[in-house]
Structure formats: C-alpha cells, structure tokens
Amino acid sequence: MIEIMVVLSWIAILTLGVMLYALSRQIGVLHERIKPVGALSIGKALQVGESAPFFRESSLTGGMASIGGESVDGRATLVFFMSSTCPVCKILLPVLKKMGEQESEWLRLVFSSDGHEVEHREVIAAHDLHDYPYLLSAEIGMTYQISKLPYGVLIAADGHVAAHGLINNREHIESLFEAYNASQKEVAHAEQVAG
C-alpha cells in the first residue's frame, strides 16, 4: 500500500515539476515578446531631425574622420557605437560590413568606441576593419548619450540625425535604414509641395 502511495507522490511531484518548468518558460517567452521589435531608441539627448553633434577625430585605421555636419561626399553616415568586450557587437560586425558594402552608394560606416587602444587594434585586426574609420573617444559616446551597446546612429547627408537605436540583430539595422528612407521621402515630398 505504502509503495503505491509513494509512486503516486512521485507522479504528483513530476507533474508539478513539469508545470513549474512550463510556467518559467512562458515567462521567458513573454520577456522575448515584450522586447521592442525595431531598434530601441533610449537616448533622450538625441532627437531625430536635430543636427548631429560634430566630431573630427583621428581614426585608429589612419587619417582623420568626422561624424556629424554636412557630408562631403553626399552620403549618409551610420555611426556604430560598440565595445571591445561586447559579444553581440562582434557578431554584428560581419553583418554590418556586408551591409555597408551593399549600401555603400549612399552609406558610410563609422565605428566608435572607447577604452584601451590595444584591445581595439585587436578587434580591428580580427574583424578586418581597416577600410572603415574607427574612432576612439569617450567624448563622442557621452555627447550622443549612448547608454546601451551596440547602438547605431544614422546621420543624413545634411548632418541631421535620421534614425538611432539599440542594435541587437540585422533587423534592427534594417529598421534604421527604413526610418532613414521614410524621412528622405518626407523631405522630398515637402520639397515637392513647397516647389
């Protein structure tokens, strides 16, 4: 008799265990769902449509590079704020490079970070970023009020912030591009109406 009771309690405990696991899984799924779909903009200082703070710094990959201000070659600039210790940033680097090449007609890619120069030289060598400006300055991140990484700021050719947000995957980068295209269409439309 006791054996039957024990076996029954085993079954009860296992059922409870399964239910507890299912419950905890549902909470995890819920967290995933709550996560913002597009790139999440957090910075309060950075407003779409305002002119982006101008910086001109020497790049780790050689030469000087600027962000903000009117673009010399008429291309928009995507500033990618990253850190040498963030794994998501590293996973995104090849994606960014690929997209940068595909969209190179209208887009210029700039990397921005802070910290020890040696670590960043390692990142540049490991991910072959020699062709892109790579700025090392805590001031840029502070002025743009970047609080989470990796963060993307897309600056239109006229020096205005077109879109910005937290980037965790390819879709987030695309959402920045979409926001940029929408804003460009608006500008064109406004000019048409005015003209």
Add this chain to the structure above:
Amino acid sequence: MNIMMDTVLTHIISIGLFVLLVAAGIDKIKHRQEFVQTLGGYRLLPAGLVPVASVAIPMTEIVLAQVLVWLQAKLVVVAVAALLALYAGAIFINIRRGNLSLDCGCQFGEARQSISMALVYRNLVLAGATLLLLLPTMDRQFGVYDYGAMVFGLLVCTLFYVTVNRLIANATTYREIL
C-alpha cells in the same frame, strides 16, 4: 559517524552528471562558432589558444563523462568537480571585472544569456553534488523499486536543473527589459 551513500543516490548523481556533461559537450561542438565568441569574451585565455580550447573543452567534458560513469574512479570525480568549479570561477572573475553583459554560453545554443552570481552558485552546487560521489557507498541488491526511485530521481533532477536555468535566464532578461 560514517556517512554512507546509497547506491540509488550515487547512480542518480553520476548518470545525471553524465547526461549534463555529454549534452553540454555536444552542444559546444554543434555551436562552435558561438562558443569561440563566448570563450574569447571571457578574456581568460590568450587569443591564440581560443580555437584550440574551443575543441578541447567539449572533448574534455565528453571524455570525463564517459570515464565517470564507466570507471567511477575517485580521481575522475575530483576532475569533474574541478571542471565545474572552474566554470564558476571563470564567471565569477568576469562579474568582478564588471563584464556583466558577457554571454555565459550556457544556454544550449538557445539564446544569449548574461552572466550572474546565480550561475556561479549553480555551478558550485553541481560541483558539491559531484564530490558526494567520493563518499563510501553501501553495496546492496537492486530491486524494481530501486530502479523506479532512480528514474524518478533523475527526472526530478533534470526538471529542477532546466527550471532553475530558465528562472536564472528569466531574471537576466527581466533586468535587460527594464
């Protein structure tokens, strides 16, 4: 007083560890690309050693699991406990460095999960459970009931382990939403 372990308990612990280590090892080999990234992120090994270690670590896990179940040598028990404690140490060092956004690489390839103290405790508990295998065991006949208890124990341990993992992951994703 001499503390003796029942054979049912030692079987639950050793088979449980076997499943855990083999699953972890296979998972690391399957997602090698991610594992290399994770290992690099821990910043404990020189960059040149990372590719070698990314193969050596899962192989060690799988080999240790086999030896643990089939030989049950004291030395292997200590080695498994040391391996688990080593992971706890690696996570702890990175928490102390403030490297909190580091992907722990412990979620069976599902999603990224940041490191937290809970993971350190989890690994220490696992290492402690492993060390229980060092205690002397009572030898006795195995009945049908014992096999039932063993299967039950294994199922409960597995459920607890996956649930605890899930809850730790939930706690970190919750932190990230806020």
